[in-house]
Amino acid sequence: MKVFGNKIRELRKFKGYSLRTLAPMVGVGFSYLSKVENSKLDFGDSPSEALIHKLAETLDGDEDELLLMAGRIPKSIARRILEQPDVFRLLAKCDDTTLRSVAAQAIRTGKK
Protein backbone atom coordinates (compact mmCIF):
# COMPACT_ATOMS: atom_id res chain seq x y z
CA MET A 1 0.00 0.00 0.00
CA LYS A 2 2.65 2.55 -0.91
CA VAL A 3 0.44 3.73 -3.70
CA PHE A 4 -0.15 7.16 -2.23
CA GLY A 5 3.51 8.13 -2.10
CA ASN A 6 4.04 6.84 -5.61
CA LYS A 7 1.21 8.97 -6.87
CA ILE A 8 2.65 12.09 -5.28
CA ARG A 9 6.03 11.37 -6.79
CA GLU A 10 4.46 10.89 -10.17
CA LEU A 11 2.58 14.18 -9.95
CA ARG A 12 5.67 16.00 -8.73
CA LYS A 13 7.88 14.64 -11.51
CA PHE A 14 5.26 15.54 -14.03
CA LYS A 15 5.47 19.13 -12.84
CA GLY A 16 9.25 18.97 -12.97
CA TYR A 17 9.70 19.88 -9.30
CA SER A 18 12.47 18.61 -7.07
CA LEU A 19 11.75 17.77 -3.44
CA ARG A 20 13.55 20.94 -2.39
CA THR A 21 11.45 23.01 -4.76
CA LEU A 22 8.10 21.55 -3.86
CA ALA A 23 8.57 21.41 -0.11
CA PRO A 24 8.33 25.16 0.58
CA MET A 25 5.38 25.41 -1.81
CA VAL A 26 3.34 23.12 0.38
CA GLY A 27 4.88 24.33 3.62
CA VAL A 28 6.95 21.38 4.79
CA GLY A 29 10.60 20.32 4.82
CA PHE A 30 12.02 18.43 1.86
CA SER A 31 13.17 15.51 3.95
CA TYR A 32 9.66 15.03 5.24
CA LEU A 33 8.38 15.06 1.70
CA SER A 34 10.83 12.33 0.77
CA LYS A 35 9.48 10.21 3.58
CA VAL A 36 5.94 10.86 2.44
CA GLU A 37 6.74 9.68 -1.07
CA ASN A 38 8.46 6.57 0.23
CA SER A 39 5.90 5.78 2.92
CA LYS A 40 8.61 6.06 5.53
CA LEU A 41 6.81 8.28 7.98
CA ASP A 42 7.86 7.88 11.60
CA PHE A 43 4.31 7.23 12.49
CA GLY A 44 1.27 6.25 10.46
CA ASP A 45 1.61 6.09 6.72
CA SER A 46 0.04 9.20 5.40
CA PRO A 47 0.47 12.89 6.11
CA SER A 48 -2.18 15.23 7.47
CA GLU A 49 -5.26 16.09 5.50
CA ALA A 50 -4.04 19.66 5.35
CA LEU A 51 -0.85 18.60 3.59
CA ILE A 52 -2.72 16.34 1.19
CA HIS A 53 -4.93 19.28 0.36
CA LYS A 54 -1.97 21.52 -0.44
CA LEU A 55 -0.27 18.80 -2.45
CA ALA A 56 -3.41 18.29 -4.47
CA GLU A 57 -3.75 21.94 -5.35
CA THR A 58 -0.05 22.55 -5.98
CA LEU A 59 0.33 19.49 -8.15
CA ASP A 60 -3.10 19.68 -9.77
CA GLY A 61 -4.13 16.31 -8.43
CA ASP A 62 -7.58 15.07 -7.52
CA GLU A 63 -7.81 15.73 -3.81
CA ASP A 64 -10.42 13.11 -3.05
CA GLU A 65 -8.54 10.49 -5.01
CA LEU A 66 -5.38 11.29 -3.07
CA LEU A 67 -7.23 11.14 0.22
CA LEU A 68 -8.63 7.74 -0.64
CA MET A 69 -5.19 6.49 -1.62
CA ALA A 70 -3.99 7.69 1.75
CA GLY A 71 -6.68 5.64 3.45
CA ARG A 72 -8.74 8.64 4.45
CA ILE A 73 -12.39 9.29 3.78
CA PRO A 74 -12.96 12.59 1.98
CA LYS A 75 -15.25 15.01 3.76
CA SER A 76 -17.65 15.09 0.82
CA ILE A 77 -18.29 11.37 1.29
CA ALA A 78 -18.19 11.44 5.09
CA ARG A 79 -20.83 14.15 5.17
CA ARG A 80 -23.15 12.11 3.00
CA ILE A 81 -22.69 9.03 5.15
CA LEU A 82 -23.55 10.96 8.28
CA GLU A 83 -26.66 12.30 6.58
CA GLN A 84 -27.81 8.87 5.41
CA PRO A 85 -26.16 6.43 7.78
CA ASP A 86 -28.66 3.62 7.32
CA VAL A 87 -28.25 3.56 3.56
CA PHE A 88 -24.48 3.46 3.75
CA ARG A 89 -24.39 0.88 6.49
CA LEU A 90 -26.45 -1.30 4.25
CA LEU A 91 -24.34 -0.67 1.17
CA ALA A 92 -21.12 -1.31 3.05
CA LYS A 93 -22.34 -4.84 3.69
CA CYS A 94 -22.95 -5.60 0.02
CA ASP A 95 -20.56 -7.75 -1.95
CA ASP A 96 -18.72 -6.31 -4.93
CA THR A 97 -21.13 -7.48 -7.62
CA THR A 98 -24.15 -6.13 -5.81
CA LEU A 99 -22.35 -2.86 -5.32
CA ARG A 100 -21.57 -2.54 -8.98
CA SER A 101 -25.11 -3.26 -10.09
CA VAL A 102 -26.29 -0.72 -7.57
CA ALA A 103 -23.85 1.85 -8.91
CA ALA A 104 -25.11 1.19 -12.41
CA GLN A 105 -28.66 1.84 -11.31
CA ALA A 106 -27.62 5.02 -9.57
CA ILE A 107 -26.22 6.29 -12.84
CA ARG A 108 -29.41 5.43 -14.72
CA THR A 109 -31.60 7.01 -12.06
CA GLY A 110 -29.49 10.10 -11.99
CA LYS A 111 -29.63 10.57 -15.73
CA LYS A 112 -33.42 10.51 -15.99
Add this chain to the structure above:
Amino acid sequence: MKVFGNKIRELRKFKGYSLRTLAPMVGVGFSYLSKVENSKLDFGDSPSEALIHKLAETLDGDEDELLLMAGRIPKSIARRILEQPDVFRLLAKCDDTTLRSVAAQAIRTGKK
Protein backbone atom coordinates in the same frame (compact mmCIF):
# COMPACT_ATOMS: atom_id res chain seq x y z
CA MET B 1 -26.49 17.52 17.74
CA LYS B 2 -26.12 16.40 21.34
CA VAL B 3 -27.66 13.15 20.36
CA PHE B 4 -24.58 11.08 21.05
CA GLY B 5 -24.27 12.07 24.68
CA ASN B 6 -27.98 11.53 25.19
CA LYS B 7 -27.72 8.04 23.81
CA ILE B 8 -24.87 7.18 26.14
CA ARG B 9 -26.80 8.49 29.09
CA GLU B 10 -29.81 6.48 28.07
CA LEU B 11 -27.78 3.29 27.76
CA ARG B 12 -26.07 3.93 31.07
CA LYS B 13 -29.31 4.57 32.93
CA PHE B 14 -30.80 1.50 31.40
CA LYS B 15 -27.95 -0.51 32.91
CA GLY B 16 -28.47 1.26 36.23
CA TYR B 17 -24.93 2.57 36.41
CA SER B 18 -23.88 5.86 37.95
CA LEU B 19 -21.13 7.92 36.34
CA ARG B 20 -18.73 6.83 39.09
CA THR B 21 -19.57 3.20 38.50
CA LEU B 22 -19.26 3.25 34.76
CA ALA B 23 -16.15 5.41 34.49
CA PRO B 24 -13.64 2.82 35.75
CA MET B 25 -15.30 0.16 33.62
CA VAL B 26 -14.42 2.06 30.48
CA GLY B 27 -11.16 3.41 31.81
CA VAL B 28 -11.80 7.13 32.19
CA GLY B 29 -12.67 9.55 34.99
CA PHE B 30 -16.29 10.07 35.92
CA SER B 31 -16.13 13.80 35.33
CA TYR B 32 -14.99 13.26 31.80
CA LEU B 33 -17.89 10.95 31.28
CA SER B 34 -20.27 13.64 32.46
CA LYS B 35 -18.88 16.00 29.84
CA VAL B 36 -19.26 13.35 27.21
CA GLU B 37 -22.91 12.86 28.04
CA ASN B 38 -23.54 16.60 28.02
CA SER B 39 -21.45 17.37 24.94
CA LYS B 40 -19.36 19.68 27.06
CA LEU B 41 -15.97 18.47 25.96
CA ASP B 42 -13.31 21.17 26.03
CA PHE B 43 -12.68 20.48 22.43
CA GLY B 44 -14.70 18.78 19.73
CA ASP B 45 -17.88 17.05 20.73
CA SER B 46 -17.12 13.41 20.87
CA PRO B 47 -14.59 11.26 22.70
CA SER B 48 -11.98 9.03 21.12
CA GLU B 49 -12.93 6.03 19.06
CA ALA B 50 -11.31 3.84 21.68
CA LEU B 51 -13.65 5.16 24.36
CA ILE B 52 -16.68 4.82 22.12
CA HIS B 53 -15.70 1.21 21.55
CA LYS B 54 -15.50 0.49 25.26
CA LEU B 55 -18.75 2.27 25.95
CA ALA B 56 -20.47 0.24 23.27
CA GLU B 57 -19.32 -3.06 24.66
CA THR B 58 -19.85 -2.17 28.31
CA LEU B 59 -23.34 -0.78 27.72
CA ASP B 60 -24.31 -3.28 25.02
CA GLY B 61 -24.79 -0.56 22.45
CA ASP B 62 -24.36 -0.76 18.71
CA GLU B 63 -20.82 0.48 18.18
CA ASP B 64 -21.27 1.60 14.60
CA GLU B 65 -24.46 3.44 15.46
CA LEU B 66 -22.68 5.24 18.27
CA LEU B 67 -19.74 6.12 16.03
CA LEU B 68 -22.08 7.57 13.44
CA MET B 69 -23.86 9.59 16.10
CA ALA B 70 -20.49 10.91 17.15
CA GLY B 71 -19.80 12.01 13.60
CA ARG B 72 -17.22 9.35 12.94
CA ILE B 73 -17.08 6.83 10.13
CA PRO B 74 -16.99 3.24 11.41
CA LYS B 75 -14.09 1.15 10.20
CA SER B 76 -16.40 -1.42 8.66
CA ILE B 77 -17.75 1.25 6.33
CA ALA B 78 -14.41 2.97 5.78
CA ARG B 79 -12.84 -0.30 4.73
CA ARG B 80 -15.52 -0.91 2.15
CA ILE B 81 -15.16 2.60 0.76
CA LEU B 82 -11.43 2.18 0.37
CA GLU B 83 -12.03 -1.11 -1.43
CA GLN B 84 -14.59 0.39 -3.81
CA PRO B 85 -13.84 4.08 -3.88
CA ASP B 86 -15.38 4.77 -7.27
CA VAL B 87 -18.74 3.31 -6.32
CA PHE B 88 -18.93 5.27 -3.10
CA ARG B 89 -17.75 8.51 -4.66
CA LEU B 90 -20.61 8.12 -7.08
CA LEU B 91 -23.16 7.26 -4.43
CA ALA B 92 -22.10 10.14 -2.23
CA LYS B 93 -23.14 12.50 -5.00
CA CYS B 94 -26.67 11.09 -5.26
CA ASP B 95 -29.62 12.94 -3.80
CA ASP B 96 -31.67 11.38 -1.03
CA THR B 97 -34.39 9.88 -3.20
CA THR B 98 -31.91 8.24 -5.55
CA LEU B 99 -30.04 6.89 -2.56
CA ARG B 100 -33.13 5.34 -1.09
CA SER B 101 -34.20 3.68 -4.31
CA VAL B 102 -30.68 2.36 -4.65
CA ALA B 103 -30.80 1.00 -1.12
CA ALA B 104 -34.08 -0.71 -1.89
CA GLN B 105 -32.53 -2.38 -4.90
CA ALA B 106 -29.54 -3.48 -2.86
CA ILE B 107 -31.90 -5.27 -0.50
CA ARG B 108 -33.70 -7.03 -3.34
CA THR B 109 -30.44 -8.01 -5.02
CA GLY B 110 -29.06 -9.31 -1.76
CA LYS B 111 -32.09 -11.46 -1.08
CA LYS B 112 -32.03 -13.29 -4.38
Add this chain to the structure above:
DNA sequence: GTAGTGTTGCCTTTTCACTGCTACAATCGT
Protein backbone atom coordinates in the same frame (compact mmCIF):
# COMPACT_ATOMS: atom_id res chain seq x y z
C1' DG C 1 -26.07 15.60 57.76
C1' DT C 2 -24.07 12.53 55.10
C1' DA C 3 -23.99 9.53 51.19
C1' DG C 4 -24.45 9.33 46.49
C1' DT C 5 -25.19 11.72 42.30
C1' DG C 6 -24.03 14.86 38.46
C1' DT C 7 -21.64 19.53 36.82
C1' DT C 8 -17.83 22.71 35.83
C1' DG C 9 -13.39 25.11 35.35
C1' DC C 10 -8.84 24.54 35.11
C1' DC C 11 -4.74 21.46 34.68
C1' DT C 12 -1.83 17.63 32.88
C1' DT C 13 -0.50 14.04 29.66
C1' DT C 14 -0.03 12.02 25.31
C1' DT C 15 -0.15 12.02 20.49
C1' DC C 16 0.52 13.92 16.08
C1' DA C 17 2.64 16.06 12.40
C1' DC C 18 5.92 17.67 11.48
C1' DT C 19 11.08 20.58 11.86
C1' DG C 20 15.79 20.95 11.53
C1' DC C 21 19.83 19.18 11.09
C1' DT C 22 23.14 15.96 9.62
C1' DA C 23 25.49 12.95 6.77
C1' DC C 24 25.47 10.03 2.84
C1' DA C 25 25.04 8.06 -2.08
C1' DA C 26 23.68 8.64 -6.77
C1' DT C 27 23.30 11.30 -10.83
C1' DC C 28 24.03 15.15 -13.80
C1' DG C 29 25.99 18.94 -16.57
C1' DT C 30 30.02 20.89 -18.24
Add this chain to the structure above:
DNA sequence: ACGATTGTAGCAGTGAAAAGGCAACACTAC
Protein backbone atom coordinates in the same frame (compact mmCIF):
# COMPACT_ATOMS: atom_id res chain seq x y z
C1' DA D 1 36.95 15.02 -13.20
C1' DC D 2 34.45 18.24 -10.61
C1' DG D 3 31.13 20.53 -8.15
C1' DA D 4 26.20 21.00 -8.01
C1' DT D 5 21.94 19.08 -7.47
C1' DT D 6 18.98 15.39 -6.17
C1' DG D 7 17.07 11.98 -3.24
C1' DT D 8 17.59 8.90 1.33
C1' DA D 9 17.84 8.18 6.08
C1' DG D 10 18.30 8.82 11.08
C1' DC D 11 17.01 11.09 15.02
C1' DA D 12 16.30 14.56 18.77
C1' DG D 13 13.07 18.13 19.42
C1' DT D 14 8.73 21.10 19.13
C1' DG D 15 4.10 23.39 19.11
C1' DA D 16 -0.44 22.60 18.99
C1' DA D 17 -4.23 19.92 19.64
C1' DA D 18 -6.57 15.88 21.46
C1' DA D 19 -7.91 13.26 25.39
C1' DG D 20 -8.57 12.99 29.78
C1' DG D 21 -7.66 13.99 35.21
C1' DC D 22 -8.54 16.54 39.56
C1' DA D 23 -10.81 19.21 42.91
C1' DA D 24 -14.37 21.85 44.31
C1' DC D 25 -19.06 22.62 43.91
C1' DA D 26 -24.38 21.86 43.94
C1' DC D 27 -28.42 19.01 44.13
C1' DT D 28 -31.13 15.52 45.78
C1' DA D 29 -32.93 12.11 48.87
C1' DC D 30 -32.65 9.70 52.42
